[in-house]
Amino acid sequence: MTRYRWLEAEWPSSVRGLAKQIQHHSFADGKSSGFILDRVRDDCVESRFIERYEYEETVADPFGKELTLRRLEFRQTSFRATPSWPGLELVDAPRSLQSFMSELGEACKFDLGITPLTVDVMTWAQVFEEKLDSPIVIDSIQLGALQLGKDVRAKVVLKGEADVRAACDKLVSGKKHILEKLQFRAMRGGMSTTVLLANNASVKIDSAELHDETLAALRASFPRPDNV
Structure with missing residues (x-):
């Protein structure tokens, strides 16, 4: 399974200018954090943010004697600008992005705007279907804040072997709600994959099959606000 998340970023320079700024903050021996530049093209920069952690772990042997072991761990966040x-675009990012954002902002001389996104996942799935040029089956939908009555709201998950869109429309039937997540299956050329879309502009792709085609279609179908 691979996780992706998209954020709105206003870069202070061109792609190649950004690559140079990132390179000035490269990870090296003796540093606790920094970047490794993987690829630079005219339309994107692919890089990794590396964090080095050293800590002590205490364990007890069978006789109750405590032993202290030094541990070394490297965490990385892959991204595409x-x-x-x-x-x-973030790939398999950790739950906390504070260190990554701080160092990226420093590399950009603090002239960087990053904004979390909220997207319409149903629109995303429908346009994805067109871009992939293959039918999908939406087999799970999660609704939040579904208005059932005055001061009564519910979180609901619809699941099925067949497409659940019609059942969802019937359940909602004009009621206020938030479409938080949906999951769909896509098939093409005898291969299949399952994709989970969330309204915080994140995605989980659970199979290596169709991965490249799926990711390309997800990027091409990413919902855009009217003013962009």
């Missing part, structure tokens, strides 16, 4: 909207 583009001049086109939304601008920043």
